[in-house]
Amino acid sequence: MIKIVPLPQEIKQISDRTFNYSESDIVKVQDDSIKSEGYKLLINEDGVTSVASTEKGHFYALVTFRQLVKSGALPHIEIIDEPRFSYRGYMLDTCRHFFTVDEIKKQIDAISHLKLNVFHWHLTEDQGWRIQIDKYPLLTEVGSKRKQTRGDNTPVEGFYTKEEIKDVVAYAKSKHIDVMPEIDIPGHFSAAIAAYPLLSCDGKGCEVKEAFGIFEDVCCAGKETSYQFLFDVLDEVFELFPFEYIHLGGDEALRIKWINCPDCQKVIKDNGLKNEDELQAHFMSRIAAHCEKAGKKVINWNDGMTGENTRKSIVVHYWTQTKKNKAAAVRHVAGGSQGLISPFFNYYLDYPYGMTPLSKTYNYDYQKDGFIEENIIGLESPLWTEYVKTIDRAEYMTYPRLIAVAEKAWNTGSTYKNFIKRINPILSILKKLDINYAPLKDCNPRGVQRLKSLYAFAKNYKHPSSKESINRTMQNKRMLEEKYEKKD
Ligand code: ACM
Ligand code: ZN
Numbered sequence: 001m002i003k004i005v006p007l008p009q010e011i012k013q014i015s016d017r018t019f020n021y022s023e024s025d026i027v028k029v030q031d032d033s034i035k036s037e038g039y040k041l042l043i044n045e046d047g048v049t050s051v052a053s054t055e056k057g058h059f060y061a062l063v064t065f066r067q068l069v070k071s072g073a074l075p076h077i078e079i080i081d082e083p084r085f086s087y088r089g090y091m092l093d094t095c096r097h098f099f100t101v102d103e104i105k106k107q108i109d110a111i112s113h114l115k116l117n118v119f120h121w122h123l124t125e126d127q128g129w130r131i132q133i134d135k136y137p138l139l140t141e142v143g144s145k146r147k148q149t150r151g152d153n154t155p156v157e158g159f160y161t162k163e164e165i166k167d168v169v170a171y172a173k174s175k176h177i178d179v180m181p182e183i184d185i186p187g188h189f190s191a192a193i194a195a196y197p198l199l200s201c202d203g204k205g206c207e208v209k210e211a212f213g214i215f216e217d218v219c220c221a222g223k224e225t226s227y228q229f230l231f232d233v234l235d236e237v238f239e240l241f242p243f244e245y246i247h248l249g250g251d252e253a254l255r256i257k258w259i260n261c262p263d264c265q266k267v268i269k270d271n272g273l274k275n276e277d278e279l280q281a282h283f284m285s286r287i288a289a290h291c292e293k294a295g296k297k298v299i300n301w302n303d304g305m306t307g308e309n310t311r312k313s314i315v316v317h318y319w320t321q322t323k324k325n326k327a328a329a330v331r332h333v334a335g336g337s338q339g340l341i342s343p344f345f346n347y348y349l350d351y352p353y354g355m356t357p358l359s360k361t362y363n364y365d366y367q368k369d370g371f372i373e374e375n376i377i378g379l380e381s382p383l384w385t386e387y388v389k390t391i392d393r394a395e396y397m398t399y400p401r402l403i404a405v406a407e408k409a410w411n412t413g414s415t416y417k418n419f420i421k422r423i424n425p426i427l428s429i430l431k432k433l434d435i436n437y438a439p440l441k442d443c444n445p446r447g448v449q450r451l452k453s454l455y456a457f458a459k460n461y462k463h464p465s466s467k468e469s470i471n472r473t474m475q476n477k478r479m480l481e482e483k484y485e486k487k488d
Pocket of ligand 2: 200201202219220221222223257258261262263264
C-alpha cells in the first residue's frame, strides 16, 4: 500500500519493482503547464523526477517523496497531484499562553510536511497583546502582561518584536507557508483597552484579563479615535506581513457597552442601522475598506457577520455552528462571498479527544452544512490555548487531528479506515521533528460519554446579552472546562 498523507490526486503504480534512491537523486524539471502548487513525481529505473512550474510545487513533490522513503523501498510509481483548496491553514493562539519564536518555527516546520500553506497567528486578546506596534508602545508595555491566570499567582507575559516577526515570516516562506496575522476587533480587546482606555466606550480602563471567557470591554465603534488607532496599528502590521489576507477577528463581541454608549448609538442613528449587529458590520466595513486600500483581503469569524449590511468582500470564517451564526455564514457564501471552514465541533483542536475524536474531524464534510464549494477558499484548524500552557500540550492536542484536516484541505480524501492505514510515515516524520502527537489509541471516541455535559453546553451556547447572563454563562462554562481540563 502507498502510504501518503494528504492523499495525492492520482497515483499510478507502474509495476511491482522497487528502487533505492535518496533526496539527492531528485531531478527537477520545469513544466509551466502545471498549476502553481501542483507537481508530478516519477520514480523509475532512470531515477526520481520532480516536475512542477514553481519551487512550491517541487517542495510538495519532496514532501511526498519523504513519506515514500519512510514507507520503505521506493515503488515504481507516477504521482500527479495538486491541492483541492488554495488555503490550507493552522491557527495558533499565542495570547492566552505565550510560545517562543523557536516553538512557533517548530510548528511551521511540522505543518509544511502536511502541505499546509497558511500559519494563522492569533496575536491579540483579552489576556495579552503580543505584537510590537511602535506608534502605541503601551500595547506591549502594559497589554502584553497579566498578573496571573485564574488565581494562580504566576505572571504571564511576552510579545514578539518586529524583528522576531520578520524572522518567523521569512522562516515560514522558506517552507512555502504564508503567515496571516489576526488582530481581533472589536471584542477580545481588553489588553488594548488596558493600555489605552480611550478605546473603550466609557473611557474607563480595565485589566489585562486574568480569567477566560468573553468580556464586555470591546472597542468603541462610535469614536473616531478608535478608527484612527486601528488604521495606524494595521498600517504597521501590513509592513510585517506580506500575505494578502488579514484576519480581523470579529468574534464574541458583546453589545452591552455599545447599547449604553452615546457615540455608538449616534453612529447607529446617523447611518440608519437597525441594531448593534449592523453597527459591528458598519465598523468592520470601515476598517476593511482601509485594509483593501492597502491591497489586503479581510477575514472575519462568522458570529461577527450577522448584520444584513455585512461587507461582501469580507471572507467569512465559519466556526460557530449555532443556528443564527451558521445561517449568516451560509447566506454570505451563497451570496457570492468567500468562506473559510473551521467548524467548532470538528476542527477545534482545544477540545479533548473525548469530545472531538480523530474520526469526527476526518469525517466532517462542510458541504453538508450547506456551503457551495466554488466559494470556499479552504479549511483551517485552530488551537486556542486557554488550557494549553506548554508547546508539548499544544502538539498533543493538534496532532493527529490536524493531519486529518490537512488531508481534506488537499483532497476530498478517502475513508477514515484508509486514512489510518496511510498515517504511519507522516507520524514518524513528526516524531523525528520531536512533535508530541497523541497516540492513535488516545484519539478514539471512547471518552465521548464522559464529556456529554461539555458537549451539551457547547451545542446550546448562545451569546449572552446582559451582564447577568454573561456571569451565568461564564460560570457554567468555567465549571465545565475545569472539569474537562482535569480529565485530560
Ligand atoms: C472563536 O472561537 N472565538 C473564534
Ligand atoms: Zn461606543
